[in-house]
Amino acid sequence: MNPILLTGFEPFGGSKVNPSIEACKPHKGKIFNGHRVEVVEVPLRFQEIRPTIVGALDRLKPAAVISTGQSGGEAIALERVAINLADARIPYNCGAKPVDTLIEPGGPAAYFSTLPLRAIHKALQEEGIPSKLSNSAGTFGCNHLFYELMHALDQRGWEIPAGFIHVPKLPSQAVAKPGPSMDLPLTTRALEVVLRVVGETL
Amino acid sequence: MNPILLTGFEPFGGSKVNPSIEACKPHKGKIFNGHRVEVVEVPLRFQEIRPTIVGALDRLKPAAVISTGQSGGEAIALERVAINLADARIPYNCGAKPVDTLIEPGGPAAYFSTLPLRAIHKALQEEGIPSKLSNSAGTFGCNHLFYELMHALDQRGWEIPAGFIHVPKLPSQAVAKPGPSMDLPLTTRALEVVLRVVGETL
Amino acid sequence: MNPILLTGFEPFGGSKVNPSIEACKPHKGKIFNGHRVEVVEVPLRFQEIRPTIVGALDRLKPAAVISTGQSGGEAIALERVAINLADARIPYNCGAKPVDTLIEPGGPAAYFSTLPLRAIHKALQEEGIPSKLSNSAGTFGCNHLFYELMHALDQRGWEIPAGFIHVPKLPSQAVAKPGPSMDLPLTTRALEVVLRVVGETL
Amino acid sequence: MNPILLTGFEPFGGSKVNPSIEACKPHKGKIFNGHRVEVVEVPLRFQEIRPTIVGALDRLKPAAVISTGQSGGEAIALERVAINLADARIPYNCGAKPVDTLIEPGGPAAYFSTLPLRAIHKALQEEGIPSKLSNSAGTFGCNHLFYELMHALDQRGWEIPAGFIHVPKLPSQAVAKPGPSMDLPLTTRALEVVLRVVGETL
Numbered sequence: 100m101n102p103i104l105l106t107g108f109e110p111f112g113g114s115k116v117n118p119s120i121e122a123c124k125p126h127k128g129k130i131f132n133g134h135r136v137e138v139v140e141v142p143l144r145f146q147e148i149r150p151t152i153v154g155a156l157d158r159l160k161p162a163a164v165i166s167t168g169q170s171g172g173e174a175i176a177l178e179r180v181a182i183n184l185a186d187a188r189i190p191y192n193c194g195a196k197p198v199d200t201l202i203e204p205g206g207p208a209a210y211f212s213t214l215p216l217r218a219i220h221k222a223l224q225e226e227g228i229p230s231k232l233s234n235s236a237g238t239f240g241c242n243h244l245f246y247e248l249m250h251a252l253d254q255r256g257w258e259i260p261a262g263f264i265h266v267p268k269l270p271s272q273a274v275a276k277p278g279p280s281m282d283l284p285l286t287t288r289a290l291e292v293v294l295r296v297v298g299e300t301l
Numbered sequence: 302m303n304p305i306l307l308t309g310f311e312p313f314g315g316s317k318v319n320p321s322i323e324a325c326k327p328h329k330g331k332i333f334n335g336h337r338v339e340v341v342e343v344p345l346r347f348q349e350i351r352p353t354i355v356g357a358l359d360r361l362k363p364a365a366v367i368s369t370g371q372s373g374g375e376a377i378a379l380e381r382v383a384i385n386l387a388d389a390r391i392p393y394n395c396g397a398k399p400v401d402t403l404i405e406p407g408g409p410a411a412y413f414s415t416l417p418l419r420a421i422h423k424a425l426q427e428e429g430i431p432s433k434l435s436n437s438a439g440t441f442g443c444n445h446l447f448y449e450l451m452h453a454l455d456q457r458g459w460e461i462p463a464g465f466i467h468v469p470k471l472p473s474q475a476v477a478k479p480g481p482s483m484d485l486p487l488t489t490r491a492l493e494v495v496l497r498v499v500g501e502t503l
Numbered sequence: 504m505n506p507i508l509l510t511g512f513e514p515f516g517g518s519k520v521n522p523s524i525e526a527c528k529p530h531k532g533k534i535f536n537g538h539r540v541e542v543v544e545v546p547l548r549f550q551e552i553r554p555t556i557v558g559a560l561d562r563l564k565p566a567a568v569i570s571t572g573q574s575g576g577e578a579i580a581l582e583r584v585a586i587n588l589a590d591a592r593i594p595y596n597c598g599a600k601p602v603d604t605l606i607e608p609g610g611p612a613a614y615f616s617t618l619p620l621r622a623i624h625k626a627l628q629e630e631g632i633p634s635k636l637s638n639s640a641g642t643f644g645c646n647h648l649f650y651e652l653m654h655a656l657d658q659r660g661w662e663i664p665a666g667f668i669h670v671p672k673l674p675s676q677a678v679a680k681p682g683p684s685m686d687l688p689l690t691t692r693a694l695e696v697v698l699r700v701v702g703e704t705l
Numbered sequence: 706m707n708p709i710l711l712t713g714f715e716p717f718g719g720s721k722v723n724p725s726i727e728a729c730k731p732h733k734g735k736i737f738n739g740h741r742v743e744v745v746e747v748p749l750r751f752q753e754i755r756p757t758i759v760g761a762l763d764r765l766k767p768a769a770v771i772s773t774g775q776s777g778g779e780a781i782a783l784e785r786v787a788i789n790l791a792d793a794r795i796p797y798n799c800g801a802k803p804v805d806t807l808i809e810p811g812g813p814a815a816y817f818s819t820l821p822l823r824a825i826h827k828a829l830q831e832e833g834i835p836s837k838l839s840n841s842a843g844t845f846g847c848n849h850l851f852y853e854l855m856h857a858l859d860q861r862g863w864e865i866p867a868g869f870i871h872v873p874k875l876p877s878q879a880v881a882k883p884g885p886s887m888d889l890p891l892t893t894r895a896l897e898v899v900l901r902v903v904g905e906t907l
Contacts, residue, residue: 173779173885180384182411182436199419209384209411217401227877229886234384235437270891271833279779279885280835285876375577375683429675431684472689473631481577481683482633487674584788586815586840603823613788613815621805638788639841 102137103294103301104161106152108168108240111143111192118269119167122286131298134162141166143240145185145195149247156251163260163297165214166248167290168241170265173279174229175289177216178236178263181245182209186238202246210249212262215300222296228289229281236263260297264290304339305496305503306363308354310370310442313345313394320471321369324488333500336364343368345442347387347397351449358453365462365499367416368450369492370443372467375481376431377491379418380438380465383447384411388440404448412451414464417502424498430491431483438465462499466492506541507698507705508565510556512572512644515547515596522673523571526690535702538566545570547644549589549599553651560655567664567701569618570652571694572645574669577683578633579693581620582640582667585649586613590642606650614653616666619704626700632693633685640667664701668694708743709900709907710767712758714774714846717749717798724875725773728892737904740768747772749846751791751801755853762857769866769903771820772854773896774847776871779885780835781895783822784842784869787851788815792844808852816855818868821906828902834895835887842869866903870896 105127107120120140127138139155141148156164170176183206185197216232223230236242245263252261266289267281281289307329309322322342329340341357343350358366372378385408387399418434425432438444447465454463468488475482483491509531511524524544531542543559545552560568574580587610589601620636627634640646649667656665670690677684685693711733713726726746733744745761747754762770776782789812791803822838829836842848851869858867872892879886887895 173879174883179386180410182382182413184381184413184436186434207409207411208382208413209409211384211386211410224880227875227880229876229879229883231883232388234386234440238436269833270835270887273779273835274830274833277780277835277837280887281876282888282891284890285888375677376681426678429673429678431674431677431681433681471631472633472685475577475633476628476631479578479633479635483674483684484686484689486688487686583790584814586786586817588785588817588840590838611813611815612786612817613813615788615790615814636792638790638844642840 100133101160101162102135103131103297104139104155104159104164105136105294106139106141106166108141108143109192111240112189114272116269117169118266118283118286119169121283122266122290123167125287126290126294131294132301134298134301136294141244143191144193145191145197146193148240148244152244152248153251161259162301164248165293165297166244166263167266168244168263169268171278172265172267174231175223176231176233176265177219178212178233178245178265179216180209180211180234181236181242181249181263183207183246184238185243191240202243203250206250210246210253214260214262215296219293219296222292223289226292228285228292233265236265241265260300264293302335303362303364304337305333305499306341306357306361306366307338308341308343308368310343310345311394313442314391316474318471319371320468320485320488321371323485324468324492325369327489328492328496333496334503336500336503338496343446345393346395347393347399348395350442350446354446354450355453363461364503366450367495367499368446368465369468370446370465371470373480374467374469376433377425378433378435378467379421380414380435380447380467381418382411382413382436383438383444383451383465385409385448386440387445393442404445405452408452412448412455416462416464417498421495421498424494425491428494430487430494435467438467443467462502466495504537505564505566506539507535507702508543508559508563508568509540510543510545510570512545512547513596516593518676520673521573522670522687522690523573525687526670526694527571529691530694530698535698536705538702538705540698545648547595548597549595549601550597552644552648556648556652557655565663566705568652569697569701570648570667571670572648572667573672575682576669576671578635579627580635580637580669581623582616582637582649582669583620584613584615584638585640585646585653585667587611587650588642589647595644606647607654610654614650614657618664618666619700623697623700626696627693630696632689632696637669640669645669664704668697706739707766707768708741709737709903710745710761710765710770711742712745712747712772714747714749715798717846718795720878722875723775724872724889724892725775727889728872728896729773731893732896732900737900738907740904740907742900747850749797750799751797751803752799754846754850758850758854759857767865768907770854771899771903772850772869773872774850774869775874777884778871778873780837781829782837782839782871783825784818784839784851784871785822786815786817786840787842787848787855787869789813789852790844791849797846808849809856812856816852816859820866820868821902825899825902828898829895832898834891834898839871842871847871866906870899
């Protein structure tokens with residue numbers, strides 16, 4: 100059967116680690132409802148986000164896509180909407196720092212997530228993991244990837260569950276720059292719950 | 302010349318006052334770059350938001366539309382995007398409490414503001430008034446009005462400056478429910494700056 | 504009759520203005536319950552805080568002392584307690600940056616405010632001005648002045664109403680560095696309420 | 706050798722669990738620098754806090770005391786100062802809800818922690834655990850215990866390292882009431898670091 104594509108980002112902003120990709124790695128190769136998990140690390144480079152996600156889609160023909168990235172929040176944030184806007188407060192890893200830039204000129208203003216967000220939210224809460232529905236994935240790399248993902252699926256006419264989830268910083272990252280955090284084992288378990296719920300819909 | 306339509310909301314959520322409409326009223330009848338300001342109060346009732354804004358558009362044929370509402374934030378929030386989603390944490394004044402509801406079935410996921418947000422932001426800051434660009438107007442009445450406004454303009458093919466601006470609570474509201482606030486004279490002055498900048502583009 | 508001493512701080516941290524002294528100035532010379540208001544500006548310099556407040560006390564023999572300073576908060580903060588600790592995150596205006604330093608070696612760990620904080624809180628709220636009781640005035644210049652004030656009164660055996668009140672930043676300061684703010688007219692009015700309530704107890 | 710006394714609180718405010726006592730339990734009986742850890746659970750009942758801590762001190766004659774409690778914060782908070790004030794926003798478990806009440810009439814306004822807070826802070830950060838120095842332990846049960854602890858030591862003339870540390874809520878608690886959290890294994894590890902640093906000073 101077609102795999103579930105799970106993506107995380109490479110480190111950025113001076114960190115040597117990114118919890119999003121670290122929490123993905125342990126799930127590589129696991130089977131959920133018959134679908135094997137494939138993990139792809141996405142570079143936080145302006146010109147590489149699109150080819151990375153498009154390449155993964157065309158190569159893997161996934162049954163579902165769960166993309167993840169790091170936020171400054173305190174809970175697993177289930178992103179509802181990707182907007183066609185790149186506006187960076189800090190540079191991408193390539194040095195690019197777009198201002199009020201369309202991600203896809205000619206593309207629509209936004210796409211909604213097609214993941215079962217309410218069911219994921221309920222399952223996470225039942226597991227004792229803080230989560231929330233979020234109305235903005237920002238205007239940096241995470242929203243960028245989310246938009247490119249949904250745009251590529253739209254262009255291909257693939258109606259599969261797909262979307263983006265923000266995970267909190269690691270405690271070690273909150274030492275260097277104070278803010279809320281979530282320890283890696285809990286974030287990893289959160290993604291397991293997400294994979295299980297998404298798998299059940301396939 | 303066609304007027305500038307300026308809207309604010311009626312009170313909600315237990316408050317007897319809403320700074321958005323109060324900060325609009327003093328501008329009624331003022332002229333900016335030849336365009337007279339018309340003020341309309343929007344009811345926070347699920348079935349009345351659309352007819353109120355659509356009715357005002359068709360009656361006034363405005364040259365620009367600036368809609369405002371009350372937020373819990375600390376700055377004037379220049380909203381970038383309206384999304385096709387109503388999801389209420391507290392009821393509208395009519396008692397409706399929509400969950401994950403499309404505002405316009407068949408409508409696009411989102412519309413971008415067509416107000417000159419960067420120029421407004423710069424002008425507000427030069428006046429010493431805290432402001433910010435915001436990526437989410439929420440999923441309650443404010444986003445609802447913002448979406449209906451942009452959808453109606455899109456359907457009519459009217460390419461005019463239009464969008465939504467959130468203003469902070471009044472200090473007296475922050476007494477009852479702690480949070481940041483902005484005093485009415487300052488909020489009123491902020492809307493004057495917005496009117497001036499928008500007027501200059503007409 | 505003996506005056507009410509009202510103090511505010513000079514600007515610091517890169518600002519050219521400090522709302523605490525600006526909100527004091529308009530009250531200079533006013534009479535509350537027969538007591539004239541004297542305003543003193545306190546330098547944010549490590550070696551000058553003590554002589555400034557001690558000098559003002561000995562010169563004016565005040566019937567009450569209300570010291571004020573600027574905070575990062577959203578409400579008028581009625582400080583309950585001054586602690587014998589200077590620990591600066593940014594330098595004082597003189598360049599001093601004390602770490603875990605006793606303000607008065609041999610002094611007690613802390614002094615409580617002797618202002619009628621509950622009555623002030625109630626009166627501010629009735630005027631529609633956000634206020635709160637606060638359990639920490641920090642460990643920078645504001646707490647420093649508060650401690651020196653209470654210590655000097657204790658050493659003189661003067662049992663008069665005295666304490667410290669934090670006021671929010673000005674909106675113009677929140678432009679440069681985002682955060683909550685309160686416009687000067689409202690902060691000035693807040694201090695009028697404080698003066699009235701304190702005056703009534705004399 | 707005399708033990709290290711480690712205390713945590715019973716659950717309160719509707720929770721069925723309190724991370725402070727849960728993070729203490731695994732350390733019971735461990736030896737740090739020759740000192741055995743004794744764990745005591747403190748009831749969040751107004752009349753029982755004092756006899757519980759005083760009883761434990763007199764029974765165990767500890768070489769050091771580390772008291773812990775649950776906060777709403779995002780980091781391990783190393784409390785600097787206990788103040789002589791009980792002012793409860795929610796009731797204690799016994800139903801008491803003191804307002805502006807002296808914990809010990811005749812006692813000083815405050816006591817400073819005698820734990821090596823800077824060394825603990827440094828060690829926690831080196832372990833990748835978010836921590837901070839805090840200037841207020843609030844005015845509820847945690848500050849209450851902290852004050853009674855320091856007051857009892859002062860009255861006995863025991864000059865030992867003693868103080869209070871706040872730990873964040875558990876993730877499961879943050880599901881019911883949103884806010885930052887720290888998973889129990891990390892909080893437990895944080896207390897191990899604290900025990901190690903304190904043990905080294907004995």
